[in-house]
Amino acid sequence: MSTATPETPRYALEIRDLRKTYAARGGESEKEALKGIDLAIPRGSIFGLLGPNGAGKSTLINILAGLVNKTSGSVRIWGFDQDKNPRMSRASIGVVPQELHLDPFFTPHEAMEIQAGLYGVPPSARQTDTLLTALGLGDKMHVGARSLSGGMKRRLLIGKALAHSPPVLILDEPTAGVDIDLRRQLWAYVRRLNDEGVTVILTTHYLEEAEEMCDRIAIIDHGKVIANEGKSALLSRIDRKTMTITAGEPFTTIPPLLAAHGLLDCSLGEDGTLAITFSRSETNPGEILDLVRNSDIDIRDVMTHEPGLEQIFMDLTASS
Numbered sequence: 001m002s003t004a005t006p007e008t009p010r011y012a013l014e015i016r017d018l019r020k021t022y023a024a025r026g027g028e029s030e031k032e033a034l035k036g037i038d039l040a041i042p043r044g045s046i047f048g049l050l051g052p053n054g055a056g057k058s059t060l061i062n063i064l065a066g067l068v069n070k071t072s073g074s075v076r077i078w079g080f081d082q083d084k085n086p087r088m089s090r091a092s093i094g095v096v097p098q099e100l101h102l103d104p105f106f107t108p109h110e111a112m113e114i115q116a117g118l119y120g121v122p123p124s125a126r127q128t129d130t131l132l133t134a135l136g137l138g139d140k141m142h143v144g145a146r147s148l149s150g151g152m153k154r155r156l157l158i159g160k161a162l163a164h165s166p167p168v169l170i171l172d173e174p175t176a177g178v179d180i181d182l183r184r185q186l187w188a189y190v191r192r193l194n195d196e197g198v199t200v201i202l203t204t205h206y207l208e209e210a211e212e213m214c215d216r217i218a219i220i221d222h223g224k225v226i227a228n229e230g231k232s233a234l235l236s237r238i239d240r241k242t243m244t245i246t247a248g249e250p251f252t253t254i255p256p257l258l259a260a261h262g263l264l265d266c267s268l269g270e271d272g273t274l275a276i277t278f279s280r281s282e283t284n285p286g287e288i289l290d291l292v293r294n295s296d297i298d299i300r301d302v303m304t305h306e307p308g309l310e311q312i313f314m315d316l317t318a319s320s
């Protein structure tokens with residue numbers, strides 16, 4: 001949409017040739033943490049930012065949050081250039097940090113009010129009570145932050161990041177160390193925010209979570225974007241599929257017809273099954289079943305399994 005204005009930008013975030021080199025310090029030489037990142041994150045998406053440790057994710061997020069100065073490149077948040085319009089670009093983003101750091105002397109209500117005040121939100125426009133209630137902290141509004149559990153602190157940090165109603169929310173490893181129930185609750189809340197129009201960017205180590213939550217996923221490695229596409233496109237990049245066959249008699253050898261067929265892999269399972277890995281684009285599952293039947297095998301069960309994001313992640317980061 002060429003008519004996009006800062007009020008309705010097409011991209012919630014536009015990052016062009018972003019570079020960051022940390023200066024040498026102590027005995028360490030300088031470190032090029034970001035080597036020319038280009039990313040355009042569509043408004044309204046739930047965007048996953050994945051990468052192994054040291055890939056540059058925190059550096060990128062800290063630049064977006066205004067906590068680290070970039071070396072070069074440009075960042076536009078909600079259409080506002082970070083250099084030309086720092087106030088508006090900062091007001092357009094909320095960041096939930098990884099660390100559960102909260103001032104122990106303030107209650108959740110006070111912490112939210114202070115945060116809103118820092119962003120110049122007038123008292124009449126503040127949403128402290130609504131946000132705290134939506135985050136399940138309604139009955140904890142006025143207790144000391146010290147008495148909050150880890151999960152409650154995490155939710156309060158989300159509330160603080162939303163105190164100025166930013167259209168873009170970044171969650172940095174939001175569910176690290178969070179139990180499964182709370183994780184589900186957090187994701188339900190994130191989905192709700194997204195339904196209400198908030199663009200969400202999250203980093204996570206839980207690949208299955210990115211698979212479940214995100215509509216687009218970028219993978220960063222060694223300071224570069226090595227993949228950036230819709231989740232289904234990314235998943236469809238995997239050509240490999242595995243078929244596991246259980247027969248009337250346990251498999252003890254690989255049937256010669258299969259061994260000779262140019263499959264990617266055939267292996268015997270400890271439970272007597274046979275796992276056949278093949279290329280979806282080159283081999284039709286029917287062909288494989290014919291080969292098994294022609295080997296006089298009495299098929300009792302067939303299961304197919306497609307590798308997920310985990311496999312893509314390993315394949316991509318191994319080859320980069």
Ligand code: ADP
Pocket residue numbers: 022023031032033051052053054055056057058059060
């Ligand atoms: P990630 O969040 O993906 O684990 P980081 O952005 O933390 O990656 O780190 C990227 C690279 O930059 C790493 O090699 C890291 O050691 C280096 N780095 C991060 N912060 C600093 C810093 N303040 N000074 C020097 N090097 C840093």
